[in-house]
Amino acid sequence: MSRFELALKAFQQAQIAYEDLLAVAGSLTTEPDRVMAAARQFLENEYRSGKIGADVYRGLQSAMQDETRLADSPTKIAPASRPPAQDDATSIVSASAKAATIIPASPATQTPTLTTESLLQGLDPSQPRAELAVGNTLKNRFVLEELLGVGGMGMVFKATDLRKVEASDKEPFVALKVLNQDFQFNPMALVALQRETKRAQTLSHPNIIKVYDFDRDGTHVFMSMEYLQGKPLSHLIREHVDRGLPFKKAWPIISAMAEALAHAHKKNIVHSDFKPGNVFIGDDGEIRVLDFGIACAIGRSEKDGHDATIFNARSLGAMTPAYASLEQLQNSDPDPRDDIYALACITYELLSGKHPFGRLSAEKAMEVNLQPKPIAQLKRRQWKGLQKALAFKQEDRSASIDEFLAAIGPHSSVYYGLWSTGVLLACLIGLNVYWTLNEKNTVTEAPKVAVELNPEQNQKIKDLLELADIHFDVGYLTAPTGSNAFWAYQEVLKIDPYNKAAMDGINKIADTLEQQAWEFYEKNDRSEALKKVQEGLEVNPVHKGLQSLRDKLRFN
Template sequence: MHELSTELGRFIGGGISLDQLRAVFRDYLAQHHDQREPISRWLRTTVEEGRLSATIWLSLRDLFDDPPAALSLTAAVAAPRTAERVQQTKTQAAIAGSTAHATQLASAHATQLASVARIERRKSAQPAPNDGEPLRPGMIVRERFVLVEQLGSGGMGEVFKARDLRREEAHDRQPFIALKVLNKEVSNHPDSFMALQREARRAGTLAHPNVVTVYDFDRDGARIYMTMEYLEGRGLDTYLREECSSGLALEKAWPIIRGVALALEYGHQKRIVHSDLKPGNIFICNDGGVKVLDFGIARVINATDGKSEETLFDPGKRLRGLTPAYASLEMWNRESPDPRDDIYALACVTYELLSGKHPYDRLSAKTAVARKLAPQRVEALSRGQWEGLRKGLELRREQRSASVSHFIKPFAPQSTLRKYAVPAAVAAVLATAGALAVSARYYRSAVEDSTLQVLQCAEIPRPVVQQSEGAVA
C-alpha cells in the first residue's frame, strides 16, 4: 500500500497523470486481489477525513469493481468520444448486475472526465511562452500555471498571480498561487539554479502561521520560478503610509508586533536570521493574520547610504541585500548574521507603528552612529515599555535586547497566555479601510528580496540598471 500512497502523492503534486495513476492502481490490484477491500476502505477513510479529494476517489472507484472498468484520459479529452465512453461504462456496470450503481458510476465519471477535458482544453488554448518572450497574463508556465495578472516586478524578476491547473483538477477551493519568475540575466547565471533551489528548500522548512509558505521551485525552459502562498491584504508599508501617519495605540499595534515577533523567533530557533525585515516584507491579510516574507537574505557591501526603503544589492559579490533604514550597524560592517540584527529591525518597525515615524528619520544605523542620534521617546508608552523599545533600538549589538521574546515582553498584555491565538485586533484595525486589495508593492518585495540562502551559494550578479547618481536600486 505504500507504493500506492507514494504514487497518489505524485499525482496530487502533478508528477503523473490520471491515466498513469489509474494504471498503477489497476496493476497493483491485479496482483493483489485480496487487497481490494482494504485499499478501497483506506481511500474512503482518507476522503472522509478530508485528506483526499472525493474527485480522485471517484476516478479510481471503478477499478475496485469486478471486472474493473477502464477509462482513458486521452479519450476523455476528445469531446466526441466522451459520451460514448460514459455509455460504455453504464453498459459494463449493468452487465455486472447493478443498474443503480452503473448510473451513479457513469455520472461520477462523466463529471470527472468533463472537468479534465475542460482543463486540457484550457492548456491547449493557452500560449506557452518562449524563453526570450516577455511573460504576460494568459500564458501558461510548465503546462500547469496559468498567469492571471502581474502583482509586481523589480530588478530580479516578476511575480504573478497564477491559477494552478492541478488544484483545479482536484477541485481545490483555492486554486491561486503566487509565482515568482526570475529575469533572464539571473536565470542564465550558471549557479543560480542551485543557489535558489537551496533558498526554496530552506524556506520550505519554515512551516509557521506567521511565515509565508513557499511551495516549490523549478524551471520552465530557461526560466527559473518559485511558487508560494497567494495572499490577499496589503503590506505593512502601505498600511503605515495610509492609515498610521500619527501612530497606533499599543493595544491595536500589539497583534502586528506579536505576529512578526513569533515569525522571527521561529526562524531563530531554526538558526535562520531574516536579515532584511522591513514593513515591505510584512503582510497583513484580510482575515487579520500577519505574515513575514524573506528569511535569510545576506548582507550588502560597498553600498551607498541613503533613506530609501528599497533593498540594495551588490553586483560584484553574491546576491546580497539589506535595506538601509532597517539594517543594523553590524550588517553594514559585514559582521556575521545574528538574531539581534532582526531585533533592531523589529524595534524600528515597532517604533513606526506606535509613533508613525522612523526612530532615526529613515537614516541608516551607521549614519545615526556618526551623528550621535537618539530616538525621541514615544509618550504613550509607560517607562518600562519605552525602556524595552529603546533597548531594541540600540545601535550597537552588545547593548541591544538579547532575544525577540525579551524585546516584546514589556509590550505584552498581562492576559496574553497563548502564543498562537488569532490576532483578531488586526482585523479590527483594518476594518476601517474597507476591502483590501493585494499589495503589488509587497509582491515586488517578493521579487527583489526573496533569495533566502543565496549568501551560501554562487556569486550571482545583479542585472545592470541605469539609474541617476545617488539613486538606490
C-alpha cells in the same frame, strides 16, 4: 513595454515605491547597450513631457550610471539620495504587456531533482528570452493572471494552478516568484532562490508564508508559494503616517511578527531582509512574514555540508539599508540581533508612523548620533525596551526575541517565568477536589483551597489579565493559538484556580460568542451560528444560553 518602462509607469501611478524603481534602473547596467539606450530615451521623454520631477529624473540617471552600489557586488543597489518613501517590496502593479509565447523546456534539459547545477544546464545567456506577461503559462501548469509585485531579484505573479483546478480546489491560485533576467544566469541568485524554497519549507509556522516548490521552464526559474489576499504592512503604516497605530491594535501585529522570527531563529535561520514590505496582513487578519530570499544560517554545522561553505546570500546585496543592522552593513556574520534591529524599526514605525532614524541607515544615523524621539503612548519600561532593541551596536541590543517581547509587551519580564509553580499548584488543587468529590460519607461541598501567592505570581496574574483585556478588545477571543483572551485567562487559573477576574473573563467571552451566534441566527446563517455556539461551549461547556441555542439549531 520593457520592464523599466513598466516600472516607471507603475511609479507614476503610485503603485510601487521609489526604491523599487531605483532597483530596476540600477539593474539595467547589466543589460545590453541597446536596452540601456532605450531606457535612457524613455526616461528623457518622460522628463521633458513633465511626467516626472527633476529629483526623480536625476536619481534614475545616477542609478543607470552605476553610482549607487552598496559595495563591489554588481547587484548591490543603494541610492545616494532618495525621497522619504515607505519601503514596499510587494507593491501592486498592473500588467498590460502583450502576452508572449513561452516554450517549455525540452525533456532533455529537465532533471527529476532540481539542483543549482541542473538549473544552470541549458541556461544560455545568448538565448532569446521572452518577457513574461499575463496570459503566459509556465510548465504547462501555472497560468499567469496578474503581476503582483516587482522586487530586487524578481517579479511576483498571481497564477492559476491547473492541477488544483483539475482537483476542483476552491482556492486554485498560487503566487510565483520569477527571477529577473539580470539574476537569471547568476549562480548566486539561483542558489538564493533554491535556499529560500528549502528554508521556507522547513519553517512551518502560522505567521510564515507557505512555500511549495522550486522549478524551471525554459529560461524562467521560479518558486511557487501560497497566494495571499490583503495588503503589505507598509501600506498600513502609510495609512497611519501622522500618528501611528494605537498600541492595542499594533500589539497583535508586533507579537505575530516576533513569533515568526523567533521560530526561524530556533531553526538557526536569520531573515536578514526584514522590513514592512516583507510582512503581509491578510484579509482574514492573519500576519505572514515573506521573502526569506537572503536568509542566512547562524553559524556552521556538519549537516550544512557543501551548501554552507559555498554560499553567502548576503553577498547578493538584497538587504534594505533603512532596516539593516550596523553589522549587516559591515558584512559581519549573521546574528538573530540583525532581525531584532529590523523588528524594532518596524515597531517604532507602527506606533509613531515614522522611521526611528528618518530612514537613514544605521551607519549614517550613528555617525550623526541620531536618537529616536520617545513615543508618548509607551510606558517608560516599554520605551526603554524599544530603545535597547534599536541600539546600533550588537552588544547593546536585545539579546533575543523573547527579551524584546518581555520589554515591549503589555507585561513585565516576569511574564515568562514560574510556569512550573502554577501548574504544580493547579494539579495539587485538582487532586484535592477529586478526592473530596469521591468521598462517600460526605455530603458537604468541597471547600475551596486558599492559594498563597508570592509577589511575582501576583504581578504575573496582573500582566496576564491586562493582556487578556487587550486580546478581547481587538477581537482575539479564542484565536490565534497561544495568543488570545481565553488562553490568557486559562494561564491565570493555572496560578490561581479561583481567580474571580479570570472566571468572569471566560464567562464574558462565552457571552460575546453567544451574542455573535444569535446575530448569525437572525441572518438565517445557521452554519456560522452553530460554529460560534461550538466555539463558545469550548470556552464554557455549561453556558446555559449557548446550550439553549445549540438545541434550537439542532432541532431546526
